[in-house]
Structures are given as C-alpha cells and as structure tokens.
Amino acid sequence: MKTKIANNSLCLLIIVCTLSACKKDWLDAKPNKALVVPTRLADYQALLDNSQQMNIDQPSISMLGDGDFFISDSRYLGLSPPEQSAYLWAATKNFYGGAPSYDWQVAFARILAANVCLSGLQSLQELQQTAAYQNVAGSALFERSLDNFNLSQLYCKSYDHSTADKDLGLPLRRSPNVNISLKRASLAQSYGQIISDLQQAVRLLPQTPLYPTRPSKAAAYGLLARVYLSQSDYNQAGRYADSSLQLYHQLLDYNTLDPAQASPMSRFNAEVIYHYTLCNYLAFRTSRLKVDTSLYQSYADNDLRKSLYFIAQGTDQSFKGSYDGDRLLFGGIATDELYLERAECYARAGNTAAAMKDLNTLLKTRWLAGSYVPKVAASADEALRIILTERRKELCFRGLRWMDLRRLNKEPSFQTTIRRIIGGQSYTLLPNSARYTLPLDDFEIQKGGLEQNPR
Amino acid sequence: MHSFNLNPSGNAPISSSLGIAGIDERLRSSFVNLAYGYKARYTLSASARRDGSNYFGVATNQKTIPLWSLGAKWDISKEGFYALGLLPSLSLRCSYGYNGNLDRSITGVTTFEYASNARYTNLPYATISNIGNPELRWEQTGIANFAIDFASAANTISGSMDYYFKGARDILGYKTFASNTGISALEGNYSDMAGQGFDLSVSVKNLTGRLSWTTTLLFSHASDKVTRYDINPYAYQLVGADGNQSVAAPVLGKPVFGLFSYRWAGLAHATGNPVGYLKGVASQDYTAIVENTPTGDLVYAGAARPRYYGGINNRLSYRGFSLNIQINYKLGYYFRKPTINYSNITAAGTAYLAVNQDLDRRWKSPGDERYTQVPSMVYPFVQDRDFFYQYAAINVGKGDHVRLQDISLSYEFSQKAYPSLPFKGLQVFLYANNIAILWKANHWGLDPDAIPLGNDRTTMPSPPSIAFGLKGSF
Numbered sequence: 001m002k003t004k005i006a007n008n009s010l011c012l013l014i015i016v017c018t019l020s021a022c023k024k025d026w027l028d029a030k031p032n033k034a035l036v037v038p039t040r041l042a043d044y045q046a047l048l049d050n051s052q053q054m055n056i057d058q059p060s061i062s063m064l065g066d067g068d069f070f071i072s073d074s075r076y077l078g079l080s081p082p083e084q085s086a087y088l089w090a091a092t093k094n095f096y097g098g099a100p101s102y103d104w105q106v107a108f109a110r111i112l113a114a115n116v117c118l119s120g121l122q123s124l125q126e127l128q129q130t131a132a133y134q135n136v137a138g139s140a141l142f143e144r145s146l147d148n149f150n151l152s153q154l155y156c157k158s159y160d161h162s163t164a165d166k167d168l169g170l171p172l173r174r175s176p177n178v179n180i181s182l183k184r185a186s187l188a189q190s191y192g193q194i195i196s197d198l199q200q201a202v203r204l205l206p207q208t209p210l211y212p213t214r215p216s217k218a219a220a221y222g223l224l225a226r227v228y229l230s231q232s233d234y235n236q237a238g239r240y241a242d243s244s245l246q247l248y249h250q251l252l253d254y255n256t257l258d259p260a261q262a263s264p265m266s267r268f269n270a271e272v273i274y275h276y277t278l279c280n281y282l283a284f285r286t287s288r289l290k291v292d293t294s295l296y297q298s299y300a301d302n303d304l305r306k307s308l309y310f311i312a313q314g315t316d317q318s319f320k321g322s323y324d325g326d327r328l329l330f331g332g333i334a335t336d337e338l339y340l341e342r343a344e345c346y347a348r349a350g351n352t353a354a355a356m357k358d359l360n361t362l363l364k365t366r367w368l369a370g371s372y373v374p375k376v377a378a379s380a381d382e383a384l385r386i387i388l389t390e391r392r393k394e395l396c397f398r399g400l401r402w403m404d405l406r407r408l409n410k411e412p413s414f415q416t417t418i419r420r421i422i423g424g425q426s427y428t429l430l431p432n433s434a435r436y437t438l439p440l441d442d443f444e445i446q447k448g449g450l451e452q453n454p455r
Numbered sequence: 456m457h458s459f460n461l462n463p464s465g466n467a468p469i470s471s472s473l474g475i476a477g478i479d480e481r482l483r484s485s486f487v488n489l490a491y492g493y494k495a496r497y498t499l500s501a502s503a504r505r506d507g508s509n510y511f512g513v514a515t516n517q518k519t520i521p522l523w524s525l526g527a528k529w530d531i532s533k534e535g536f537y538a539l540g541l542l543p544s545l546s547l548r549c550s551y552g553y554n555g556n557l558d559r560s561i562t563g564v565t566t567f568e569y570a571s572n573a574r575y576t577n578l579p580y581a582t583i584s585n586i587g588n589p590e591l592r593w594e595q596t597g598i599a600n601f602a603i604d605f606a607s608a609a610n611t612i613s614g615s616m617d618y619y620f621k622g623a624r625d626i627l628g629y630k631t632f633a634s635n636t637g638i639s640a641l642e643g644n645y646s647d648m649a650g651q652g653f654d655l656s657v658s659v660k661n662l663t664g665r666l667s668w669t670t671t672l673l674f675s676h677a678s679d680k681v682t683r684y685d686i687n688p689y690a691y692q693l694v695g696a697d698g699n700q701s702v703a704a705p706v707l708g709k710p711v712f713g714l715f716s717y718r719w720a721g722l723a724h725a726t727g728n729p730v731g732y733l734k735g736v737a738s739q740d741y742t743a744i745v746e747n748t749p750t751g752d753l754v755y756a757g758a759a760r761p762r763y764y765g766g767i768n769n770r771l772s773y774r775g776f777s778l779n780i781q782i783n784y785k786l787g788y789y790f791r792k793p794t795i796n797y798s799n800i801t802a803a804g805t806a807y808l809a810v811n812q813d814l815d816r817r818w819k820s821p822g823d824e825r826y827t828q829v830p831s832m833v834y835p836f837v838q839d840r841d842f843f844y845q846y847a848a849i850n851v852g853k854g855d856h857v858r859l860q861d862i863s864l865s866y867e868f869s870q871k872a873y874p875s876l877p878f879k880g881l882q883v884f885l886y887a888n889n890i891a892i893l894w895k896a897n898h899w900g901l902d903p904d905a906i907p908l909g910n911d912r913t914t915m916p917s918p919p920s921i922a923f924g925l926k927g928s929f
Contacts, residue, residue, distance in 0.1 A: 035567070047583070049581075113583060173635065176565070448635055448636075
C-alpha cells in the first residue's frame, strides 16, 4: 500500500503561515484610547456632562408663534419651512417641509442618553448610597423629565383634568432599547411620568450642584413648579416654587449691570439655578427678531429692563437680555421665574399681601435704584392681573410664553388673540385653537406609527 | 466658573487644553492552504484563513473572522475510459467558499467616546459613539462554483464554462428609526440575498499558418435578488436610489439595484404641469405623489446593472502585422436620464451643475405637450413637482448597447527579417480606444456608461483616443 501511494506520485503541500503575537489577549487592546464600554459611574456622569447636548437646544419652535416678536416680510422669506409654519400657525400638511422635527429629534436623543444612564446604573446597585450614584440617577431623571415636559408643551394639548385621560400624550421612553416601538401614552400618563421622575430626582439630587449645568434639588423643585403651573394646579405650583426658593433665592440687582454691553447679563449669574438654552432658530437672531411694540412700550422709563433687555434695530427693538450671556436664548430655571410663580399662586389663593411682597421684592431689583414705588393691589384679582403682566415682561424670550398662553386662554378674562400680517395677508391664532398643539412630523407618523394631533 | 469675556461679546471658559488620544490597530491572520493531487487526474484543495483584529466592543469569539474554501478538479480526459476524440482535453471543477464579515465601526454593545472641554464647564465628557444592537451578527456569504474546461485537438477550440450561485445572509445595512427612539438610523443585519450567474469563454482559431485569425468570445450573465429585507422603504427613497448611483433600492424578490419610478401621465394641456397618479387617478398633487405613493404603485423597469455582458475579440496576424479588434456589450438593464430640475438651478454655488439641455425643450405654450415631455417652468419653483418629474417613468430608458472598444494595428520589425537593425525588435503601432457605440437602445443619444450622478454634470463619455507609437527592445 505504501509503495503504491508513492508510485502514484502523492503530492502534498502544506503551507501554514501564522503571524501572531504570543499573548491571547492581544486582540483585546483598545483601538482608540477615547473609546470605552461604559461600566463606571464616571462614564455615565461624563455622558450627562456633555453640555453641548444636555444644556442647549431645548424645544422652542413654538416661540415663533407666541406673539412676543414679529419679523419683516423679507426676513420671513429667509426662514426655514418649519419656522415659517410655526410663525403662521400653519396647517399640519407639510409643516416641517418634509424634514423631521428638530425639536422632537434632539429632545428624544437626550431622553435616550438619560435612559442609557438609568439602565447602566442597574448594574451598579452596590453604589446606590454614594453621592456620585445619586447625582447620576437624579440628573438622568431630571433630564428625561425636562425633555418630556418641554415636548408636551409643543406636541400635546394643554393639560385639562377632565380630558387628560383621553388626550394624546408622548411616547414614554423608559429603556435605551431602540428596537422597542411605542404608541403615544395619554396626557395624564405623560404628566404622571414627568412628575414622578422629578419627585425621585428631588430626593437624589444634591442641594448645591458643582456646576449650574448640572441639576440640583432647587432645580427639580423649580421644574415641578413649572409643570404644575402648566396644569393650572396652583396649590402644588406655589408649594414647589416655595420649596425651591427656600433652598436658593438670590436675585440679581440690575443696577449693577451695564446697558452698553452687547449682552449685559452674564452666563451663570446669581439668579441661575439650572442653565440651558433654547433651540437656536434663525428668527431668534438679534438682526431678525423685532420685539412686539406694545410689549416694549409696557416698560416704564425707570425700568432698567428697558435698556438691558432691548437693543434698537432701526425703528424697532430686538432682544439682548438672555441669561446665556451670549446670543443663545436662555430657557433654564432661575429665581426670578420662581418669585413670579410663587406670587401668582399666592394671588390665586387669595393671599394678596404675600403675592405683592414677592412681586415687589423682584421688581425692586429691576428698577433704577431709589425710583421703585412698591405696587399695591386692592384685591387678589387685581394682584393676579398685575403679576401676570409683570410675568410676561420679566420672562419674555425664555420659551415660557407659549405655555402661559395655553393655560391662561382657559380663563376668559386672560384670553389673548394673536395676529400677524405677512405678504399683505393676515393670520390669527384664536384662544384655545387646536393650532396651539404642533403637529408631529411625517416620519413619526409613518415610521413610528404614532397618532397625529388633530388640528 | 473659569470664564472670561470675549470681544466683542459673550464669554467662554478658558480651555484646559487637555485631551485623550491614541490609536492602536491590531491585525492577526492565520492561513492554511492544502492541495492534494492523485494520479494527475484528481486534485483536491482546501484553504482557510482567520483574520483577527481588535474590533472594539464585540465579544472575544467574534474578534476573528473565518474564511475558507474547498475545491476539487477532475481531469476526465486522462481517464482510461475517455474516448471523446473531438475534445482531447476535458476537466470538471467545483468549489465552495465561505466568509464572514463584520463592519469594524459597529459593535453589539453601547460604547462611549470621551472628549475634553465640555461646553461651558471644561469638564471631560462622553458621547454615545454607538448605541448597542444586541442582535448584531456576522454577514455570511457562500459561493458555489461549477466549471468545465475543454479544448479540441491543437487547441482549435478551447474554453471554459463556469456556473456559480451565491447566497448572502444577514447583510449589514442601515435602517432608519423613528426619532422618538433617540436615533435616526442603526446598522444591523437587515437583509439576505441570492445570486447566480455564468461566465462562458470560447476561443476559436479560425485560421492558422501565415495568416492567423483567432476569435475569442466572452459571455457572462449575473442576476441577483433580495430574499429578505426587514425595512419598508418609502417610494421616494426607492426612486431616489438608482443603480448608477450605487445606492441600493432593495425590494423583496427584486435585484439589489433596481430602477423604480413614478407613473407618468404626460403634461397638462393648459399649464404644462407634469401629471402623475395617486391611487390610480391622474393627479397634480406633487407632495402627495412624492410622499404617499405606495411602493407597490411605482413602475419597476428592471435591473440597474447589466444582466448580460461580455465581448468579442478578433485577432489577425500576417507576417509582422497584427490587428486586434475588441467589441464589448452590455445588455438587459435600465438607467435614468438626467433632466432639468428647476429648483436646483437657483442653488447657490452649484446652479451651473443643474442646468440641462432639457430646459430648452420645455413646454412653453399649450400644444407643446405633443412634442415634449419636459414640464413648463413655474416660479416660485416647487421642489416636489421637480422631484416627481425627475423620477417619473418617462425618464427611464434601456441601457443596452454594443461598443467598438478598441482597435490596434502593429507591425513588428524583427532582427531576423532585417539583420541590419540595431534593435532586437522594433514595433510600430497604432491604437484607437473608445471608438464608437455601434448600437444603443436609448433614443436620447446618451452613452449609458456615462450617466451623470445626481447633481454631477462633470461626467462625460470617455472620449475616443488614438495613439501612435514605436517600441524597441535591445
């Protein structure tokens, strides 16, 4: 047999070529030093410290429709399709010009980041009692709640106790698994999630944050006050505004600011509890935004805000008073908002004296030193009227006016109709119009299978 | 906070200038090749390879990728029982090859990427560089090949015929996600495909001797189809992906690169507006046509890549002269004709790229629709109207064509014939390339091999070229 094989000219060729290093874990080396598989608390904290994502671009396209400013016909033509639609409260069809809704997209990207943190923490339970763990957990819950809340003010109907069980809410994402597809929860469920996230955050967050870009207890209380205010639940709103002010209540004396500066307010100033800015739409640029004339004229000459908030643009006024200290518009949580919120809730509870005290404490810092005469109100109703007027004047261009219009339009005495004229044609937004709820973009309807808002 | 004022306005933190960087790529390959021949009639071969790399974020057992193949060859003509005098040389071959593939840049687990100097705070921060896809697997491809090699006496007729089929499973691709997931797209194993084809090559010596003439014929066929696709593309995505843009438009049961378009109903008599169909009814609601046409209502023309292709080569030689003529052909496919898109001609910076001669052929007054299919120009431009027309069936044509690729003529002075030459050999040649398209199916005068992509108007047909030369060897 052996010889037979040899005769049959066996030819066998083996080439083995191995280029290998000796160590087995040689291929485990990280290809890029900057990459990690997150496992440590510090990794999740680092994700939340990404201010470029977490502290800018909060949903704000609704501000184009809130009536606090207008733009010229020629500037209108230069706006993007979603901005044009928002400015004229356009119909649902083609609202975003075929693009996805930016505000919706960036908010859900942040919610995903928050969910990545919250799900990552599940394998770090042994650290639950540490301050670092609690800061990550509390911050992630706060961020998720903040985005869900801001989204609800754009894409859901204004909260109404009698219909909230049936009204369309948000797809409530609680897991980082992107393969899960969700339907829209009810508005009541959405608010339930927003509030329970914040209540947990309050327990976890530190009293004083290391940076104003990180949330704190005062920030969570402050946001709770805002959330309850949007539900017209003035008992709770007042309670939480008070809780926040108990922790931090410093005000900035506007007499110390220089109106000659391009941005007189500095970033992280004494009033800022939590810093974030709004989506930077073209229409918000100083060169385009023209402040509503009657709003501008409502400031008295001794009111320092008249020169600190506004800058002349030709015959009109533009806005320069952002607490960002730069061109982005501030939308974060600050003490002035909480003073006004607590004042409003006192007035609504019939406590005129306490309401006017809060208002006067705030306004004294807004007027030229020595010129402020404390305002008085004969009744709680009058106090409320004064406070709401001052609220609009103090908090303009912070993305809050839309929420206020939605809730106040439910009260006949505070209803507002907004009008615009573009290209010779006039447009009107009536109180309680279905156009106060923005449409979802077509991708969410078709790909996400979500239900569109009736408008 | 470490902020300082910027001039003229605003403020920013002072950069800490700290950063983390460092790249380390590691590759490891093991390779085995075995061949076994028996009685010079049977040959078996096998090869295997493992490619390892420090892929990030995958399980250790996925860091190496296997590739292997098996092959066998049987030289029938060397068997004792073989008695086919007509074909003194005949052999059969078959092989099977398999490989796995994973995209380096994607991983199954969530990974972060660190960076320094967060906006406002200067803190180190992280971003999600990859959101985990727990269902990620290797792409797997298998190819089986069967072939016959043959030659007649004195190689007068020789050639080979190969048949192959190919299956690919778990092909990686991007799927778009609803934004409420927090992402816009994710790469994953969303599709399978199957393909088959053959290559035939025959060479015939028509004449031998002083005047020799050899003809070589190449004929290939390739077809493929999508056998699984987890994504439901929109109509506007399908029409926007042409085969010639190397963007796949996968639809179950259709080729990976297919050509889809909107149904076309001509131009409106009064306005010159393009007319399409919506739910079977003629419509000029362009936004609805573009966005809401169900993919099933699109017109499918066929494959966007040639299904049959090859060439015919004739080589003649006489004394020192030799002449070579190459003709190529591509058959059985479709392409989309570039046309005018009015919205793009105002695009800043690239307007000149969007201008097309169809502008001149546009509908200008009622009645023109008898002579032209190019819509009227209306201002302000309507993007969806332009998009619908651009991707309507009227602009799809057959790509089939036959091309006279090249001719070369040369004369060789050899030292044998001219002993006084200072060279061992001297060759004079004339070479013409890209000579002409002999036949094409489309009536637009377009070269189907030179269709510009999208906005690109710089693609031109390869120009004919003629070269004359001298070549000497010492």
